[in-house]
Each structure stands twice: as C-alpha cells, then as structure tokens.
Amino acid sequence: MTKQKSDNTIPQNRSKLFYVILLTTSSLLPTATFAQSGSTADSGLFSLPGILITITLLIVPVVAAIFLLVVKANALFKNIQNRKDSEEATRFATYLKTLNVEQLEALQNDRHHQDYHLNNQELSGPFSPEDSKGLLSSINERANIRFIEAKRKAIVRPGIDPALARLILWFLGTATFWLVFGTSVGEYVGIKFVTPDVDQVSWLSFGRLRPVHTNAVFWGWSSLAMLGLGYYVVPRVSNIQIHSLKSGWWSLILINASVVLGTIALMAGINNGGGEYREYIWPIQLLFGIGLVITLVNYLRTVARRKTTEIYVSNWYIVAAVMFAIVISIVAYVPNFQNGLGETIIQGYYMHQGVGMWFMLFTLGLVYYYLPQQLNKPIYSYSLGILAFWSQIFFYTLIGTHHFVFSAIPWSLQTVAIVGSAGMVIPVVSGTTNFIMTFRGAWHKVAGSYTLPFFIVGIIFYFTGSLQGTAEAFRSTNLMWHFTDFTVAHSHLTMYGIIAFFLWGGIYAIVPRLTRQEPPQITVGIHFWMAFIGMMFYTIPLMWGGTMRGLMWMEGLPFIESVTMMAPYWLWRAIGGSLMWVSHLVFAYNMYRMINPRKTVNINDEAIKKLHANDYELVDILDK
C-alpha cells in the first residue's frame, strides 16, 4: 500500500514543479518583453532576462572548449603517469639484481606457473593464416607511440561525375577567394577603428569598404560555398544526376560577376541607398538574382526526377531557401512600397530574411546531409526536422523589424517582431536537439575526424547565437545594446560561428572525395583553432564593450567618452580578427592542397609500370 502511495506522489510533485516553472517564466516574460515604460536604472543588470540569457549562452562555448582541453590534458597526464611507472620498473629491476640464487629460482618457478597459457595453435598446428580473398586491409603493424590520433581519410565513393565535381570545385574555389578577399577588407576596416588615418584614399574609406566586406562575404563566400555544396547534396539525396550542368556554370558566372561589379561600384561610391546588404544597385544584384533563378530551376528539375520516394529533409531546406531568397530579393528591389518608412520596414524584413531564410535555411539543409554522412548514421528524428522547418518559416518571417525597435515604425509591428524573436526558440531548440541526438553513440568518432569539430562548433553557435538574437530583441535589452558593437559581435557569432563553420565542415567532407587528395591534418587543425579562438577574441570584447557603451549612453555621459572607452575593445577586435584572417589563409592553402594535383611516386605502381614498359629499354639496360 505504502509503495503505491509514494508512486502516486512523485508525478504530482513533478507536475507541481512544472507549474511553478511555467508560472515564474510566464510572469517574467511579459514584463521583460513588452514593458512599455518604467525604470531599469536600479534594478541591476543581472536581473534582466536578456542579460542572463546572454551570459548563459556565452558560457556554453567556453565550457565546451574547456571540456575539450580537459580531455587533452587527461591524455597528457596519462602519458606522464606511464613514464613514472617505467622509472619504478627500473628501480624494481635493480632490486631484483640483489637477489640470491634460491630466491631467483623460486621466483622463476612462480613466473613459469603464472605465464603458462594455451598458445592458440593447439588445433591449427604451425601453419600461418592466409587471407586468400583479400578481405583484410590496412593492417597496422607499427608499434611506435602515436601523439595525435590519425584522422580518418575520406572514403572514396563511386559514381561522382567528374564534370559535376569540376563545377562544385569551381563554386568552392571562388567562394574561398571571396572569403580571403572579403575578410582582408574586413580586417582592414577593423584596423581603421584603431588608426583612422591609416589611409585617406576615397576608394578605401571606411564607409565604402564596410559594405564591400559584408557583401563579399555574404554573396561571394557564403552564397557560393552553399550553392556549391548544394550541387553535391541535391542530386545525391535524389539518387540521380544533376538536371543541367550547363546552367550550373551560368549560375556560378553570374554570381561571381555580381560580386565583382558590386565591389567595384561600392568602392567607386555607387550605392543603392545605404540599406545594409542591399548596397548593390539593382542591375548588379539582378545578376545574382538570375543566378539564383537558374539554380532553382536546376534543383527543382532534379528533385522532380528523383529516384527516391521521399524528398529528403535537406532538399526541403535547400530548395525552399533558394525560393525564399528570390522572393526576398524581389521584395527588396521593387520600388512600389519603398518611400518614407516603407523603405525602413522593407529594410528590416530584407536584412533579416536574407540571413535567416537564405543563409540559415540553406545551411541547415546542408547539415542535415553532411552531419549524418560524416557520422555514418541516420539523422535522429524526421519529425523534429519537420517541426524545425515549419516553425522556422513561421517565426523567422515575422522578426525583421526588431532592428528598428523604438524607432518611428509602428509600435505594434515592433511587438510582432519581438514575439517572433521569442518564438524562434522552437526551431532552434528542435534543430539543435536533432543534431546533438544524431551524435548520440557516435561521439568517439569526433576524435578521428577533422570535419566533425567544425560541425560541433556550428551546432553550439547555432544554439547560442540564435538564442542571443532572441535575447537582444527584448525591449529591455534593446535599450542597452541597440546601436552598439554588440550587434556586430552577434552577426559574427552567427554568420561566422554558424554558417562559416558548417560550410567548412561540408567542404572538408566532400572535397577530398571529389579530388582524392586529403589536406594536411596539421593545417586543418590550425585553421580550426585559429578561426575558433579568433572569433572568441573578436566577439567577447565587443559584447562587453558594447554593453558598457550602452550603459554610458543610458547614464547620459558625453558621447565622445563612450568612443574613447571603446578603444581597447576595438583593439581586441582587431587582434581576434587577425587570427580569423590568418586562419582563412590557412584554409585557402588547404583548398589548394586538396584541389591541386600532386605528383607522388607510388613505388608499387611505378614498379608495375616499369614492368610493362617497352622491351627495348630493358634490352638497352641489359646490354650495358
């Protein structure tokens, strides 16, 4: 009886706890999110939900890095322990030398008894084993100490059309060029915060180079890399060849042309109107748009003729992203509703849909393919994928105007954007859960792979970066962070921490398969760590400084004081940016190593070739 009772009480207690949590969170949220007036002066920073969320989110990657360090340190300690043990053995050996004959004999006897084992050849006799069908491969007989675990090589897969491989490599190669170019500009622009008079040339002035940087990494690096990886994924999960290679090449040419012309135009001072990410004038952005339409038709035709019943989740995300990007571009460039505040409302919509519905949606589609592929197991849940997909469309579309909170835009529209930002928790949490659970039971593969660490960083920042966006959208936090460098840090955490890391993971996953050439493991490691550490040096000082700056503004201190206060944080940003930039050079080198054919002499193949060489050469040698 008593047992039954206690069984009953547990769920009751649990549900009570659940209600308490629900009540506290629901009572917290509306005041924080929708408060229209009131003072925040004395309530203390650490009681603001946005601040708490951000601090928690900041801790996540730091903890992950610490965890990784602990694992590495643990291995090191084990090594040291072993060395100590062998010293102990030496001392034991010298002791053994002091023993007399009887003692030694007794010990020998003991040892003989302990050592007796069956030799496993009692039945087979002295014949050596034979693998007559050649089933065993890469038997490692070396016994030397391995300091670093060798990463697994990419498995060569049959059936990749060399013509398609060439197209993909061109997409990824030009993307790499734009990454190096765009971040070189970004690095230079970051340096200008520290030394504003480094040059005084109109084409290189800050205001002109900033959009050159953002557009080059958006439309050049990220978009081209995504499309290139997409050209691999879309036909593969449809189990069919790509519909048209030729239109793929056109897409590549048009998009590259758009970024080249756009860069020149911006440096020459031809700017569409100053709205972020739509600084290219329409004739230039039109090239990009046509490139997207061509790709959309190509992808759609491929999916339509697929040889699988189901449309794999990747193709939902990828095709939807291309469709949405076209819609977004049309809305952004059609002039009929862009006068007065209309322009601002469209700008808010455009800049955020560009990020969320183009880059994020497409990249998620890629992750749904590359992550299970690299782990060699299926994605954890199809249903979570469906939930994430539809809730992303529903909530993300609403949040554009959260870039203009407290502006002249209607208050109700701002509120919709803030609610949508809070709703983003659903797709982000379901997506993250799906990816993390896919890792379940396969964590050991991380140590042996040079692509998986990129995916892990991407997943961590998908969670933290996206939820940070939610935290920033609250009115209470917007008060302090809006207009400061906090926003710059956030966009780098997301466009870099999420998008770039996922893209690198995908690139390192397939390029070796296409070219059969691996990048050097050490330079992949350098790329990974410099990019990761650089990003932390870049973003954390900017977040800290941005918060300080917002607080100074709220206190009503003279503006110029907030400029001088930021100086050290801008310096740290330049340092972190430099690390990131160098890592991109290393990445470009890795691309070169993967793509450029290297002549290596394989002794066996060469010997066989020599055997088949023309006979008279052999005769020649024999004559001598």
Added chain:
Amino acid sequence: MDFFNDYRKLYLTSLGLFVLLTILVAIMPAISNQNNNSPLPTEEALSAAALEGKALYVANGCVACHTQQVRNLDMDKVWGKRPSIAADYADEQRTDLWRNTATLMGTERTGPDLADVGNRQPSAEWNLLHLYQPRAVVAESIMPAYPWLFEEKAELEEGDVEVPVPDAFRKGVKGKIVATKDALNLVAYLQSLKQAELPGSMAAPEFLYKREEKAKADASGGEDLGLDGAALYAANCQSCHQASGEGLKGAFPPLKGSQIVLDDNPEVLIDVVMNGYDARPEFASMPAIGTNMKLSAAEVAAIINHERTSWGNSARKVPVEEVQKIMDMLGQTAKK
C-alpha cells in the same frame, strides 16, 4: 506522408506560407506607412545643394556609423528635442532610376546621431574643418578624414571657402586648403538635418524609460540643480572651444582668459551663448546654440559657471535666477 513526397505540394505550401507572411508583415505595413504619412507642414524641403550632399552621404557610406533617428527613449534626448515620428521620413523618395530611397535611419551609432545635427552644430566652418580632418576639432574622434573633398590652391579665387586647418594637420600642404563644391554640398545637407517643429495641435510622443532625475536627489544641494556643467559644455561647446578652453587658432576663439567669459556682468556672455556671435572676422561665426538647443536657464547657468571657473578662469558663479532674468530680457529685446 503523401504530402511530403509530392514536391509540388511541399514547395508550393512552404512558398505560399512565406509569401503570405511576407505580405502581412512587410509589404502591407510598408504600403500603409508609405501612403498614410505626409511630411509636417513646418518641414523645409532639401535645397539642390543639400540633395547633392545627401547623395555624397549615401555614396560614402556615412550611414554605417551615423543613425538618423531619435528613439522614444530618455537616453536619446541628447540627439533631438522630440522622438522621431513617421512624418519625419514621409518625404523620402526614390533617389533615381538606379538607386533606392535612402531613409538613412541606420542601425549603428559608432558616431553621433545626425537627425538634428543642423540645430546642434550648424557652423559651416566647423563642419568643413571636421570633414577635412576630424581629429583637428575632436582629438579622440575615429571618424575617417575626407581630404579628397578639398583642394589645394596657391591663391584664393572669388567665392572660394578656405578651411583654417591647424598646422599640425596640414601634412605638407603649403597652399590654401579650399572646400570643393562636394564638401560645401555635404555641409549643406548636414545643416539641413533639423527636426521640424510639430504643429501646435500635435503632441510629441513621450520619451520612455526615464532616468531617475538626479536633480531631485540633489535639489537641496545647490543652486545648479545638480546639472553637470562640464558634461553640458562637452555636449554643446567643446567641439569648437575644445576641452582645454583654448579654442583653435584661426577658427574658434579661446574661452580661457576671455574678457567676455570673465566679465562680472554675464549679460554679453549669455547673449552669445543664446544668440550667437559674429563680431570678430578672424574667427568663425558662432551659431545661436542656446536658442537652437532650447537650453534652459539652469543649463545655461551650469555651462557659463563651468566656463567661468575652469582652465584658470576665476569669475563669480552666476545664480540661476540672474541668468533667468537676463534671458527674459534678451527674449524681449529679440521680439522688439
């Protein structure tokens, strides 16, 4: 699962949902805001020069660092006398066939907001020097310099505007530094950025998230109502007269040791602060900063008392009541 296996249904549904939401949250609000707002009757249209200047503002990406919006937040009070409203942006039109509307609200405030800079800093001389080399007037500034908007000339010609650049910033330029048409246009644009007066019938939106008034706590403490004279000086006067009070040779006169500042009778000083000054040809003319910024008697008292007691100046502090009396008197003579 038929739905998910039919690519037409799947993609058309997601596209439909996206387009529907786009229409609801972007296109319809944009159209309604475009059509249902008109500029305030008090707002002046941009002059031809200011329009040219705006094009330069866009071309050089000034919006990357400068916002043009006063939010309805107490902390934004320093940037304008009222929060920006939809009507302020209602006359923004498409630039030309090639370029979109430039509302220029901005999303970053690396530099100051410019929504009302035409009132705050109307001095053409200051703006030209600041464009040529920001650090010549604001030592801590990180704004880019725009020397390509100026040219070097041996002799001034008719109508040339010379910029009095201090020697330390001339960088080997021997001749006279003259503003080009572009520089003058850009300054004309900056000068045109003024928040229009609301018509009498219209109430300005409130500034939210009020800071708890320091004045209330300090009310008993002194006649200056707790206003920080140094901060007010930094916000309103320092960009010309400098933190040292020494001004800039050939451009802005020193306040340190100035007869007007030190005069026991503060009448002239308050007149200059409120209504500007252009009596000395060797210096730039001073705008009517007090009137433009609608400084109160308490604020003027805090500023002039800071000026009268800093940098070695030691004149008596002027009580708020006396300042009020002089301001009332000045106001009456102005009306006559």
